[in-house]
Amino acid sequence: MSPTIRHAPHRVYPYELFGNTLVVQPRGDAVGFALHEVRTEMAEICHLAQDSRVRHLLIDLSTERYYGSMVLGDLVEFGQLVRRRGGRIGLCGASSELLSVLRLMHLDETWEIFPAIAAGLQSIASIPVREQIWRRRWIVAAILVLGSIGTAIALWPKPNRGLEYGHQLVKLWEDFESRRALAGDEELHRLSRKVRTRLEPIVADLSQRSRNGPLTSLEEAVLLAAQPWLRALDMSGLEAQQNLDEARFHLNHAETLMAQGPHAAASLPQAAIPAITPDTSESLTDDGETVMPALDANDG
Secondary structure (H helix, E strand, O other): OOOOOOOOOOOOEEEEEEOEEEEEEOOOOOHOHHHHHHHHHHHHHHHOOOOOOOOOOEEHHHHOOOHHHHHHHHHHHHHHHHHHOOOOOOEEOOHHHHHHHHHHHHHHHHHHEEOHHHHHHHHOOOOHHHHHHHHHHHHHHHHHHHHHHHHHHOOOOOOOOOHHHHHHHHHHHHHHHHHHOOOHHHHHHHHHHHHHHHHHHHHHHHHHHHOOOOOOOHHHHHHHHHHHHHHOOOOOHHHHHHHHHHHHHHHHHHHHHHHOHHHHHHOHHHHHHOOOHHOOOOOOOOOEEEEEEOOOOOOO
């Protein structure tokens, strides 16, 4: 339950208690309301102004530009009750026209003037921490929810990109090597194009990740294997072979790193490993599907 005073639904003098400060927000000219209603609400405010919990009074005048003499007279009476007990009285959010009237009544000499109710509360009110938290409960709840979401995101298992890409490169290399030795020029061109479509996204992703922060040892080994392999696809002869040797060296290192922890392989989603295995004779096609490569003359 809220620690603040719960007030009846007033129409002329809605009010609320903020800690030790009573805030009254008069609604226009009291002439528009039944006289007994005005007097009943005024009596309740006067009674509350003498409550031991009430120390100060703030009048929120921001909702109207004009107030009748009956309302202004009631506000003066509210203020006198609080002032007799040594409290402070503030007028908040008054229009320029209303301020002129208040100055004619010399209220600006005895009452404090604030531009808005928030400024008055900050200057006058003493609100217990419990009540402040209650009043901001939705903000606190939103912060707690966002904090929980942030914690969940931080603790959520991250995909092991190094392991995923390492498995992809190993399978891709096995297929590439098994087909390259027997491929003619046209088939070699198609093979190189398909290998490139697999390598370029891996290199792009790991390169971007390296700019955002350090790579893991496995991610770095995979990147160092994929980069010279890509270069080799644009070369021929000795230069191509040198880049392939470099790629093979780093790929061996990646395989060693992958073999160090059995839990690493277990954490890799099986769907992330392409089905490219030379022993089943599957291979790459133009549209990314797999086909059966031509058999060697010595094969059954």
